[in-house]
Amino acid sequence: xxxxxxDQDSVIEYIKSVPEMKQVFSSxxxxxxxxxxxxxxxxxxxxxxxEKPKETVIVKQAVPFLRIVGESWPLPKERMNFEIMALxxxxxxxxxxxxxxxxxxxxxxxxxxxxxxxxxxIRGEIIQGKYFPRLAEDTSTYMxxxxxxTTDWFLDHKTKKELVGKFINVDLCKITEDFVFTNPYEKxxxxxxxxxxxxxxxxFIQKDSELKLAVAxxxxxxxxxxxxxxxxxxxxxxxxxxxDETYVIDPEFAFFGPIGFxxxxxxxxxxxxxxxxxxxxxxxxxxxYQYRKWLLDTVEATWELFEQKFDKLWADHQEKExxxxxxxxxxxxxxxxxxxRFIRKIFSDTVGFAACKMMRRILGLAKVADIADxxxxxxxxxxxxxxxxxxxxxxxxxxxxxxxxxxxxxAKELSPLV
Amino acid sequence: xxxxxxDQDSVIEYIKSVPEMKQVFSSxxxxxxxxxxxxxxxxxxxxxxxEKPKETVIVKQAVPFLRIVGESWPLPKERMNFEIMALxxxxxxxxxxxxxxxxxxxxxxxxxxxxxxxxxxIRGEIIQGKYFPRLAEDTSTYMxxxxxxTTDWFLDHKTKKELVGKFINVDLCKITEDFVFTNPYEKxxxxxxxxxxxxxxxxFIQKDSELKLAVAxxxxxxxxxxxxxxxxxxxxxxxxxxxDETYVIDPEFAFFGPIGFxxxxxxxxxxxxxxxxxxxxxxxxxxxYQYRKWLLDTVEATWELFEQKFDKLWADHQEKExxxxxxxxxxxxxxxxxxxRFIRKIFSDTVGFAACKMMRRILGLAKVADIADxxxxxxxxxxxxxxxxxxxxxxxxxxxxxxxxxxxxxAKELSPLV
Numbered sequence: 001x002x003x004x005x006x007d008q009d010s011v012i013e014y015i016k017s018v019p020e021m022k023q024v025f026s027s028x029x030x031x032x033x034x035x036x037x038x039x040x041x042x043x044x045x046x047x048x049x050x051e052k053p054k055e056t057v058i059v060k061q062a063v064p065f066l067r068i069v070g071e072s073w074p075l076p077k078e079r080m081n082f083e084i085m086a087l088x089x090x091x092x093x094x095x096x097x098x099x100x101x102x103x104x105x106x107x108x109x110x111x112x113x114x115x116x117x118x119x120x121x122i123r124g125e126i127i128q129g130k131y132f133p134r135l136a137e138d139t140s141t142y143m144x145x146x147x148x149x150t151t152d153w154f155l156d157h158k159t160k161k162e163l164v165g166k167f168i169n170v171d172l173c174k175i176t177e178d179f180v181f182t183n184p185y186e187k188x189x190x191x192x193x194x195x196x197x198x199x200x201x202x203x204f205i206q207k208d209s210e211l212k213l214a215v216a217x218x219x220x221x222x223x224x225x226x227x228x229x230x231x232x233x234x235x236x237x238x239x240x241x242x243x244d245e246t247y248v249i250d251p252e253f254a255f256f257g258p259i260g261f262x263x264x265x266x267x268x269x270x271x272x273x274x275x276x277x278x279x280x281x282x283x284x285x286x287x288x289y290q291y292r293k294w295l296l297d298t299v300e301a302t303w304e305l306f307e308q309k310f311d312k313l314w315a316d317h318q319e320k321e322x323x324x325x326x327x328x329x330x331x332x333x334x335x336x337x338x339x340x341r342f343i344r345k346i347f348s349d350t351v352g353f354a355a356c357k358m359m360r361r362i363l364g365l366a367k368v369a370d371i372a373d374x375x376x377x378x379x380x381x382x383x384x385x386x387x388x389x390x391x392x393x394x395x396x397x398x399x400x401x402x403x404x405x406x407x408x409x410x411a412k413e414l415s416p417l418v
Numbered sequence: 419x420x421x422x423x424x425d426q427d428s429v430i431e432y433i434k435s436v437p438e439m440k441q442v443f444s445s446x447x448x449x450x451x452x453x454x455x456x457x458x459x460x461x462x463x464x465x466x467x468x469e470k471p472k473e474t475v476i477v478k479q480a481v482p483f484l485r486i487v488g489e490s491w492p493l494p495k496e497r498m499n500f501e502i503m504a505l506x507x508x509x510x511x512x513x514x515x516x517x518x519x520x521x522x523x524x525x526x527x528x529x530x531x532x533x534x535x536x537x538x539x540i541r542g543e544i545i546q547g548k549y550f551p552r553l554a555e556d557t558s559t560y561m562x563x564x565x566x567x568t569t570d571w572f573l574d575h576k577t578k579k580e581l582v583g584k585f586i587n588v589d590l591c592k593i594t595e596d597f598v599f600t601n602p603y604e605k606x607x608x609x610x611x612x613x614x615x616x617x618x619x620x621x622f623i624q625k626d627s628e629l630k631l632a633v634a635x636x637x638x639x640x641x642x643x644x645x646x647x648x649x650x651x652x653x654x655x656x657x658x659x660x661x662d663e664t665y666v667i668d669p670e671f672a673f674f675g676p677i678g679f680x681x682x683x684x685x686x687x688x689x690x691x692x693x694x695x696x697x698x699x700x701x702x703x704x705x706x707y708q709y710r711k712w713l714l715d716t717v718e719a720t721w722e723l724f725e726q727k728f729d730k731l732w733a734d735h736q737e738k739e740x741x742x743x744x745x746x747x748x749x750x751x752x753x754x755x756x757x758x759r760f761i762r763k764i765f766s767d768t769v770g771f772a773a774c775k776m777m778r779r780i781l782g783l784a785k786v787a788d789i790a791d792x793x794x795x796x797x798x799x800x801x802x803x804x805x806x807x808x809x810x811x812x813x814x815x816x817x818x819x820x821x822x823x824x825x826x827x828x829a830k831e832l833s834p835l836v
Contacts, residue, residue, distance in 0.1 A: 168579050188742065212743065325600060325630065326630075
């Protein structure tokens with residue numbers, strides 16, 4: 001079927017034409033369609049059987065332009081292919097942590113998938129102070145499973161290289177290159193600031209050579225290290241969850257990049273949430289301690305669980321492979337040392353990428369509601385300044401943190417956990 | 419034209435069918451064909467007009483197997499595409515340093531190019547103690563031009579990524595992964611040794627954990643850092659030269675990899691030549707000093723000229739681009755610091771890769787004639803041991819050399835320049 005942009009009516013016709021939909025819907029006679037896209041990139045339809053509301057799917061279609069701007073900003077609709085391929089890949093290693101795919105069409109740049117009716121995007125929930133007891137456990141599993149199983153440690157040389165080629169994601173990588181690693185650190189029309197930030201606050205980032213050299217190194221790493229298949233945009237707006245389940249969604253930025261980028265995105269977002277709740281918990285009428293402690297505990301647990309799980313997957317694989325390379329007296333210990341050094345390097349990258357993800361949310365185009373929606377602009381600026389300060393220290397000193405606790409200690413130094 | 423394996427007769431028919439050949443040959447009536455392939459991978463024909471010997475071309479065709487073994491070892495003939503693309507790419511930036519391409523056919527996996535009648539493959543010549551006064555100058559130009567112009571520092575994000583995809587060279591990278599980074603460092607049927615090497619000499623490499631961790635890191639870097647378009651096999655058997663001109667040939671291993679790999683291949687080969695001439699110069703009846711000094715001078719000059727040229731290309735490009743990112747007080751100095759740090763990292767990689775290229779030539783399948791053809795096996799083993807010793811120190815300590823002179827000093831420590 002050649003590409004055609006669907007609307008509220010034609011989406012029903014399309015649903016009817018897809019054989020797999022007969023497994024989901026007992027009848028097509030009374031389907032309700034509502035467009036629920038957040039409006040940035042794609043059209044997202046919720047299609048539900050009015051008579052049996054449990055019969056429901058999400059239809060997500062890419063259009064050949066940036067939806068938020070309109071047809072004047074072309075963006076290849078083929079970006080949906082990356083989301084399809086990445087979801088299919090994740091379904092192999094952690095099916096419980098990604099929405100089930102019912103149907104995908106590369107021609108139509110469209111995917112029909114499980115409607116997560118009992119789950120919410122966690123950013124909004126975290127802003128409200130909701131706890132997600134499984135967040136560290138599930139996110140670390142998602143990352144360890146997806147990342148390990150797409151490295152050269154696991155894949156054979158041919159499969160890996162062919163996947164790297166299939167996942168060359170020019171346009172969406174460019175968005176990250178510009179909006180995470182470039183524009184926020186320079187004078188750029190795409191930036192926007194809280195007016196309560198001073199020029200000095202901005203220069204603190206944009207005119208500091210050590211910081212800029214460090215950010216440029218992270219950008220180079222992002223562009224040149226095809227280590228593993230990343231989600232590519234793993235902030236807390238890409239996770240839907242409730243108390244019992246966690247789903248990672250929207251992997252359209254997927255490509256082969258440095259492992260630390262995904263982990264850093266997630267951890268950086270939690271640190272910003274921690275800062276924001278210095279203010280928000282008071283607004284909510286709570287003592288800030290408990291929720292903010294949970295946020296930092298989640299940062300620590302995410303890294304520690306990721307580290308354990310990645311190492312375990314790799315160690316088990318090493319044992320199964322039993323490579324001749326490590327078959328000598330002391331070889332087993334050396335193989336363990338290899339894992340240790342490699343994970344140490346992932347940690348440095350994680351800290352560096354988390355820092356870039358934090359600073360860009362203050363000075364760049366795309367904000368996080370956690371901080372940007374704070375109405376008291378002076379209070380918001382205070383939190384923005386601590387975010388910038390932490391980001392700067394992190395990216396410059398990324399190789400010198402020896403544990404995740406040193407990172408959370410820095411957060412507590414800037415914003416005491418009381 | 420669909421693929422067909424050419425032979426001595428059909429190569430003439432093919433030549434006649436190629437329009438461009440009318441520019442080379444004034445007549446097709448008296449062509450002489452001789453097969454001159456070294457027998458490893460491809461068929462290489464020298465086609466010359468008997469009446470006018472200056473009318474001559476090289477026809478190189480890949481066959482769908484490893485020629486040295488036969489049809490039982492399949493190797494995709496499409497590998498020739500990488501050579502074609504790499505030669506065409508190099509012709510853009512250093513046309514004087516690669517053979518001119520007259521005709522290339524992706525279907526026939528074939529290239530017709532300039533016959534370098536006045537030039538010889540330099541390995542054999544260096545074994546004979548010949549000087550190549552332009553070697554450092556030209557090789558450093560070849561590397562700086564080709565490498566710089568395929569990095570993200572020069573190419574736009576889209577061109578770079580698309581080129582990375584086009585140059586995914588699964589099969590030939592696998593040869594390097596196995597024979598440069600794996601088999602020589604483990605018990606492997608593909609290895610072969612000088613019988614005068616002791617088990618202790620072999621264990622010195624194969625059972626040393628620090629060395630093996632370092633080699634594994636270099637292998638990972640080779641497989642995961644798509645920095646620039648490499649030649650991929652830049653040893654002194656891939657260079658043809660005379661006193662006035664230098665040509666780099668045979669880039670069929672081309673792919674996007676770490677910059678230091680090409681430089682390391684070349685420098686590692688010269689260091690082995692230096693060691694071999696401790697013995698060879700005496701055989702040739704010379705005082706060893708002068709020629710061996712030239713070899714080490716060439717090592718030093720190659721790195722220093724590469725460093726200067728790469729930095730100059732980049733600095734000029736930075737000035738032309740004048741990125742907003744560096745537009746602030748101190749930004750120009752920071753951009754210079756970026757170049758310095760980056761080149762420092764290339765140097766570490768160069769040392770590490772040179773080391774792997776050296777050690778594998780002693781313990782692995784493919785030898786270098788410089789050392790392996792030394793008839794006195796005890797003398798050969800002595801030189802092999804110094805090569806292994808130097809390689810081991812280099813790869814383990816690759817981050818701690820601060821100049822190329824420290825590297826040549828190490829060579830002189832192991833084999834005094836007297």
